[in-house]
Amino acid sequence: MSPSSPAEVLGALVTAIDHVGIAVPDLDDAVAFYGRHFGLVNEHEETNEDQGVREAMLVAGDGDTRLQLLAPLRPDSAIGKFLERSGPGIQQLAFRVSDVEAAAERLRGAGLRLLYDAPRTGTAGSRINFVHPKDCGGVLVELVEPHPERSG
Ligand code: V0V
Helix, strand or coil: CCCCCHHHHCHHHEEEEEEEEEECCCHHHHHHHHHHHHCCEEEEEEEECCCCEEEEEEECCCCCCEEEEEEECCCCCHHHHHHHHHCCEEEEEEEEECCHHHHHHHHHHCCCCECCCCCEECHHHCEEEEECHHHCCCCCEEEEECCHHHCC
8 A cells, every 4th residue: 555644645635435436247136125124225327338247226214324335237338247257246445535526646656557648437427546555455445526516
């Protein structure tokens, strides 16, 4: 991991844990499972062709604790490869940031590898980037800047 502490690098740019992402082979089965056993509510579903996923965002009773279920559209997608290598399970931890470009720039400056040169489109019109898991202690860290109309 980088010698710089998170406080030194990102400071107030990280505002929350936005979600934890779980790779699943079947989205509908997983949505039903987390609803039935944990009472999580499916608040949003979409297909993201660029990322090769069909995803659902589930919310807990506090209205802001979120679990993202990710099913692959193709075997050669990030989720398809993850399932092939590791099986279903936690695939990513997503930090909500106020400015994804500024966050990425500071992390790059600290020597961490960002996966994209520029942010890409994530769930519900958000802008996203990722830090390589090998630079984050084995955790794939996503940076999420919510769409301005959905940031509440
Ligand atoms: C791979 N590795 C991981 C990992 N994926 N470690 C922890 N967590 C993961 N999720 C390890 C892997 O075991 C290898 O370790 C090493 O990293 C290099 O793997 P690789 O052969 O390069 O693996 P790939 O080809 O599967 O690529 C891994 C990366 C890929 C992280 C580069 O998954 C990627 O581009 N992810 C970003 C996009 C993404 O995850 N999209 C799906 C979610 P050893 O064996 O060398 O020790 S889309 C989303 O979140 C949306 C839309 C949203 O939130 O809005």
